[in-house]
Structures are given as structure tokens and as C-alpha cells.
Amino acid sequence: MLNTAETSRPQTETKPARDWVKTLAKYREPNMSRSSFELAVTVGPFLMLWVLAWYAMSYSYWLTLMISLVNSAFLLRLFCIQHDCGHGSFFANRTVNDWLGRVIGVFTLTPYDVWRRSHSIHHSAAGNLARRGIGDVATLTVAEYHALPPLNRMMYRLYRNPIVLFCLGPGYLFFIQNRLPLGLMGHVKYWVSAMLTNLAIVAWVALLVYFGGLVPVVLIFLPSTLLAATAGVWLFYVQHQFETTHWEVEESWDLHDAALHGSSQYMLPPVLQWLSANIGIHHVHHLYSRIPFYRLPEVIRDHGELAEINRMTIRESLACVRLHLWDEKAKRLVSFAQVRAPA
Numbered sequence: 067m068l069n070t071a072e073t074s075r076p077q078t079e080t081k082p083a084r085d086w087v088k089t090l091a092k093y094r095e096p097n098m099s100r101s102s103f104e105l106a107v108t109v110g111p112f113l114m115l116w117v118l119a120w121y122a123m124s125y126s127y128w129l130t131l132m133i134s135l136v137n138s139a140f141l142l143r144l145f146c147i148q149h150d151c152g153h154g155s156f157f158a159n160r161t162v163n164d165w166l167g168r169v170i171g172v173f174t175l176t177p178y179d180v181w182r183r184s185h186s187i188h189h190s191a192a193g194n195l196a197r198r199g200i201g202d203v204a205t206l207t208v209a210e211y212h213a214l215p216p217l218n219r220m221m222y223r224l225y226r227n228p229i230v231l232f233c234l235g236p237g238y239l240f241f242i243q244n245r246l247p248l249g250l251m252g253h254v255k256y257w258v259s260a261m262l263t264n265l266a267i268v269a270w271v272a273l274l275v276y277f278g279g280l281v282p283v284v285l286i287f288l289p290s291t292l293l294a295a296t297a298g299v300w301l302f303y304v305q306h307q308f309e310t311t312h313w314e315v316e317e318s319w320d321l322h323d324a325a326l327h328g329s330s331q332y333m334l335p336p337v338l339q340w341l342s343a344n345i346g347i348h349h350v351h352h353l354y355s356r357i358p359f360y361r362l363p364e365v366i367r368d369h370g371e372l373a374e375i376n377r378m379t380i381r382e383s384l385a386c387v388r389l390h391l392w393d394e395k396a397k398r399l400v401s402f403a404q405v406r407a408p409a
Contacts, residue, residue, distance in 0.1 A: 146343030179259035193324030325352035
């Protein structure tokens with residue numbers, strides 16, 4: 067049996083998930099000064115490193131590349147701010163959230179309105195076996211996998227391969243898939259969001275080429291975006307794809323139980339926690355998504371029960387890569403090897 071955070075460490079009993087909602091409501095109000103500060107200390111270094119990388123092109127392409135890779139961390143943090151805007155939790159004013167999210171979406175290659183809707187679906191359906199398919203990592207049950215024709219099984223195994231998920235997948239998702247409002251194709255609003263974002267991205271890249279040729283595109287834009295995308299996909303994966311995550315059939319599914327028990331608490335070093343805007347405190351975020359990211363540590367500090375749930379270190383998270391199928395009987399994510407093994 068694979069050991070992740072939940073199998074190696076006993077879980078603290080806590081009150082029912084639904085009962086936490088009222089407790090967490092007091093953390094939902096954003097502070098305008100704090101939000102503005104968080105935005106400034108993210109956008110400022112992001113722009114400064116862009117300028118520094120551009121300046122370095124005159125001296126060393128390797129130095130330019132190194133600076134752009136460092137800048138991917140601030141691009142990831144920008145995406146996390148965009149994420150809070152989508153939940154209406156970064157600023158109190160919804161219009162300000164939305165327009166900030168749309169502007170950031172040009173740099174994260176993510177059409178804001180399309181992403182906000184698909185992410186909302188993810189939050190409202192996480193852990194529900196009857197509502198998979200939008201805003202999640204495709205996951206089959208053991209029974210569904212066995213029922214597939216051989217070719218389809220092979221395609222699923224290929225999809226769940228780490229090389230596809232974490233090397234090829236991020237580039238495909240952000241550079242190609244995000245160019246269309248997939249899953250929402252029948253709505254004009256989402257086509258407008260996708261196409262206007264695409265036009266803004268084309269204009270942004272055209273300016274880079276006009277002033278610097280292809281070098282800034284190849285050495286700054288592409289590497290920083292790809293690395294940030296890869297980190298983002300990894301974070302999303304380990305937030306829900308751990309051994310004792312939570313999946314249920316429609317009749318047994320509960321929104322709050324799925325939020326609390328189907329989302330991990332990723333124990334990152336302080337610097338990485340800051341750069342990822344506390345998104346590792348994901349079980350609290352799913353329980354009450356209106357809490358600004360900078361208030362999530364307050365919740366953990368004030369409520370020891372929540373601080374002990376679904377804890378996962380970086381080392382423990384590596385085992386999640388070997389989990390592929392949901393075993394409805396054992397209530398566990400299992401590997402292909404475990405499915406082949408005799409009972």
C-alpha cells in the first residue's frame with residue numbers, strides 16, 4: 067500500500083465539515099490595504115525581473131534564462147491572486163476583482179471569465195463521481211477502468227503518466243487549451259473572454275518581438291510561463307489527488323465533506339508557501355473559498371483541529387504521482403499496479 071500523508075499520520079477528529087462554515091465566515095472580509103500590498107509585492111518584482119532579464123540579454127543568454135526562471139515564481143503568485151479575484155475574495159468590490167483578474171489573465175494565458183466559471187464548477191462538484199470532467203484531473207474508478215476497451219485503457223494510462231501530466235500537460239493547457247472556452251462553447255460571454263484574452267496576448271508578444279526580436283520570447287516569456295504552469299499543475303494535482311481523498315456517488319456526496327476531506331494541506335517551506343499564496347491550505351480554501359489567501363494562515367493558527375487535517379509534506383506528495391484510480395470499495399486512490407495485484 068502506498069504511504070502518503072494520511073496513511074503515515076493519524077488524523078485528528080474534528081467537528082462535522084458543515085459546522086465549520088459559520089466559524090470560517092469571520093475570516094472572509096478582505097483588507098484593502100493588505101490586498102494592495104500583496105499585489106504590489108508581486109507585480110513589482112515580476113516587472114523588475116522582466117526588466118533585469120531583458121537587460122541581461124546584452125551580456126549573457128544564460129543569465130537571462132536564469133532570471134526568467136526565477137520570475138516564474140512571481141508569475142505563479144500572480145495566478146494565485148487571479149484565483150482569489152475569481153472567488154471575489156481579493157478585494158471587496160466585485161468589479162475591481164474581475165478587471166484585475168482579466169488583466170492578470172493576459173500574463174497567465176488564462177481567459178479570466180472562462181476560468182472563473184470552470185473553477186466554480188470544480189468547487190461545486192469536487193469529489194462527486196457523477197460530475198467529473200470540468201476543472202479537474204480526469205480520474206476513473208477501478209470498475210470504470212476495467213470496463214474500458216484496451217485502447218481506451220492505454221489512453222488513460224498515457225494521460226496519467228507523469229511525463230504527460232507534468233511535462234507536456236502544462237504547456238498544452240495554458241498555450242493551447244486555454245485559447246478556446248472548452249466546456250463552455252455554447253456561451254457567447256466565454257467566447258468573448260477567450261478571444262479578447264487571445265488578442266491581448268498576441269499584442270503583448272508582438273511588442274516583445276518588435277522591440278527585442280525572438281530572443282525575449284524564447285528566453286524570458288516561454289520559460290517563465292512554462293515553469294509557472296508546471297508548478298501550478300503540480301499544486302492542483304496534489305491538492306486533490308492523494309490516497310485518502312474524497313469521492314462519492316451523487317446520492318452520498320456532500321459539498322462540505324468533500325471540501326474538507328477531499329483537499330490536502332500541503333506543508334511547504336515558508337518561502338514556497340508565500341510564493342504560492344498559501345494555496346496549500348487547500349482544505350480550508352475549499353470549505354470557505356471567500357477567505358483571502360493571506361488570511362488562511364490565521365484560520366490554521368486559530369483552529370488546531372484544521373491544522374492537523376490532510377497534512378502532506380513535499381516528500382510525501384511525491385507518492386501521489388503513483389496513484390491513478392479511485393477504489394470505491396476501499397475509499398482510496400490506488401495505483402495501476404495495485405489493481406493488477408491479486409486480492
